[in-house]
Amino acid sequence: MKKYQRFYKLPLHQLPFNRSLLSIFILTFSIFHASCMFYSMAGSIPPHIKSIAIPLVENQTAEFAMAETVTDNLVSKFTKENILRVTDEKSADSIMKGVILKVDDGPYTFSKEEAVTEYRFTVSMKMEWLDVENDKVLLTKQYSGWGAYGLSGDISTDGIDNDGDGAIDGDDIDEIGDPREFATKVAVEKIAEDVLNDILTSW
Numbered sequence: 001m002k003k004y005q006r007f008y009k010l011p012l013h014q015l016p017f018n019r020s021l022l023s024i025f026i027l028t029f030s031i032f033h034a035s036c037m038f039y040s041m042a043g044s045i046p047p048h049i050k051s052i053a054i055p056l057v058e059n060q061t062a063e064f065a066m067a068e069t070v071t072d073n074l075v076s077k078f079t080k081e082n083i084l085r086v087t088d089e090k091s092a093d094s095i096m097k098g099v100i101l102k103v104d105d106g107p108y109t110f111s112k113e114e115a116v117t118e119y120r121f122t123v124s125m126k127m128e129w130l131d132v133e134n135d136k137v138l139l140t141k142q143y144s145g146w147g148a149y150g151l152s153g154d155i156s157t158d159g160i161d162n163d164g165d166g167a168i169d170g171d172d173i174d175e176i177g178d179p180r181e182f183a184t185k186v187a188v189e190k191i192a193e194d195v196l197n198d199i200l201t202s203w
């Protein structure tokens with residue numbers, strides 16, 4: 001504080017830097033920075049599209065209640081990322097249609113004694129993003145995501161990085177709850193993340 005007061009009392013030409021030049025620099029940098037951010041967001045999404053609807057996905061597998069779980073997880077991830085306003089189908093500028101193509105739930109790693117140590121729950125989906133106004137397909141692609149779980153049934157102590165984020169058990173506050181429910185959530189969140197990445201970068 002003292003140092004600042006000392007500088008403040010100095011005549012302008014004796015200051016260690018030119019204050020007006022500095023403010024011009026800061027201003028220019030801020031504008032540049034802001035325009036970059038605006039560009040990377042708005043440049044990627046057709047400008048008339050501000051909102052998205054995510055209706056109940058279609059389930060082509062025999063897995064019970066998967067459509068609801070997957071849809072809920074998709075909606076919650078899109079809402080959280082808030083890149084487009086998530087709304088109902090009647091008022092949305094765009095619609096994200098999802099189809100669950102395949103669910104694989106099986107052994108992934110084995111111990112030396114050939115016992116299963118890790119299961120992987122993989123969800124494969126086809127996603128189609130539609131522009132309502134122009135009746136146009138903006139994106140259509142297949143995605144997959146997975147979550148891992150062990151035999152113990154307790155993902156907070158199974159020694160497995162269940163969501164593949166590099167943190168295991170006690171080091172990861174997310175690793176808690178029903179193994180398969182968690183694996184489904186992780187798999188769908190990964191799919192939603194990849195879709196959002198494609199929405200932001202594929203134009």
Ligand SMILES: [Ca+2]
Binds near residue numbers: 172
């Ligand atoms: Ca983890």
Ligand SMILES: [Ca+2]
Binds near residue numbers: 154158160
């Ligand atoms: Ca774990």
